[in-house]
Amino acid sequence: MDTTGTADDTTGTLDEALERIHLSGPERDGWLSNHAPMAVEALVRHGQARTAHRWLDRYRDRLEAMPGPDTPVTADNWRAALGDPRRIADWARHFERETAERPWREVLAEWWPRLLPGIAGGATHPVIRVGHAVRTLLTTEPTGPRVTELAHALGYWAARHQPLPGTRPPADTAAPSSAAAALDAVPAVPDQSGGINHRLEQLTVVPAWPGAPADPDTAHARLRELVRASTHRYAGFGHGDPVMLVHAATAPNAVLRTLPALPRELWAASLGAAWAASAAVTAAYSPAEPVPYAPAGQTPEEIFERAAAHGDDHTIKFTDTALDVGDGTALAAAVRSIELNVPFL
Incomplete structure (x- = not known):
């Protein structure tokens, strides 16, 4: 197996790619998932970091800007916002705040049982995105872009939560x-x-x-x-x-x-x-x-x-x-x- 994976990525390719991706929302055309963060993580993981930006350049026509925010998600209103795709940006911001204030593992452990029943949401893409983000955080330094990727993945899952x-x-x-x-x-x-x-x-x-x-x-x-x-x-x-x-x-x-x-x-x-x-x-x-x-x-x-x-x-x-x-x-x-x-x- 190729050992030149994400853990050995000293070029900053993954973080650079994630920063580019985070300018976009998790979907396009109203429901099609943004696969860029998952594909790029896999490319870098398996020694294809040199191809990641080139792949992302081709994929950029499939990216749309993050929708505008509506109302902040809070400890009091999150249940009403769960499964509401109109709140994608609200959810992303919520988890950005959560992971900035607390360790990412603590945030994940709190929200995993809340999100798990909605695993089918977004044709399972949100949980897949979470899996890629967690793999990176478990095996590499938890840099800002990598923690933000988990925040956006959890936010996407919350917005598309579908039992x-x-x-x-x-x-x-x-x-x-x-x-x-x-x-x-x-x-x-x-x-x-x-x-x-x-x-x-x-x-x-x-x-x-x-x-x-x-x-x-x-x-x-x-x-x-x-x-x-x-x-x-x-x-x-x-x-x-x-x-x-x-x-x-x-x-x-x-x-x-x-x-x-x-x-x-x-x-x-x-x-x-x-x-x-x-x-x-x-x-x-x-x-x-x-x-x-x-x-x-x-x-x-x-x-x-x-x-x-x-x-x-x-x-x-x-x-x-x-x-x-x-x-x-x-x-x-x-x-x-x-x-x-x-x-x-």
């Missing part, structure tokens, strides 16, 4: 024994047309995995299993929707990356939310049948270099997750994402 529709386990059905079996058992939503909100509104039944509540260590192990299974699944099923299905893996991996920064008593609930997000995306977009796929035939470094050259933000992020998993099937899945998604050139 999943009420679901229930299938009647008289035992919980699948593995994450892979549980994903295989997820029934597709009836109407596979329309956007993610239309699809998620149809969710009524999901398999109950994992079965019993987990202690923290078991929750951590099961979450790793879920990330591995959802990454592997993309290799055969990614053709159903090559962009959206990456989130079945990248969303739970964002939660996994965040666990070390959280109190252990929050780990079991984090597993439950990660499973709900992965199952929901699987139900919304997974095709009926898998297709064959070939072995990767390249090293992890070569595959990530291909993803960076390909340039698609979802491909970069999914390849980043596949390299976290690191086995042959995960690398084959990363190659599939390069093959299936449209290059961003």
Whole structure:
């Protein structure tokens, strides 16, 4: 694995890129997510710092200015502002203040259980952005731009907070024994047309995995299993929707990356939310049948270099997750994402 990652970035590339990104809001065209902070973090992490600014130059046409503020979010009114995308700037400013006044871990621990039920918000992009920000803060110096990135990520999640529709386990059905079996058992939503909100509104039944509540260590192990299974699944099923299905893996991996920064008593609930997000995306977009796929035939470094050259933000992020998993099937899945998604050139 390439060791010239974010922790060794002495060029200031990541901070410079984040400062550029923070002039923009987290969305464009009213709802499309700004993927720049996540993609840039992954590029720098995997030794592609030299390409980060060039990639961002190409991406700048997809950035919009941060919306104007409305009313400050406070300890008294935050519940009313939760899930209100019109308050994106208010939420960003709130978390900028919070992380300026208190350690970032303390802010994260307070807000994680409040935000976790809304993990599906913004098609899971906010929690993914949080995962990238926390990974950087856990492994590098907590510079101003890196802490601000966490603040903006949390603010985006709060503004797009969206609980999943009420679901229930299938009647008289035992919980699948593995994450892979549980994903295989997820029934597709009836109407596979329309956007993610239309699809998620149809969710009524999901398999109950994992079965019993987990202690923290078991929750951590099961979450790793879920990330591995959802990454592997993309290799055969990614053709159903090559962009959206990456989130079945990248969303739970964002939660996994965040666990070390959280109190252990929050780990079991984090597993439950990660499973709900992965199952929901699987139900919304997974095709009926898998297709064959070939072995990767390249090293992890070569595959990530291909993803960076390909340039698609979802491909970069999914390849980043596949390299976290690191086995042959995960690398084959990363190659599939390069093959299936449209290059961003």
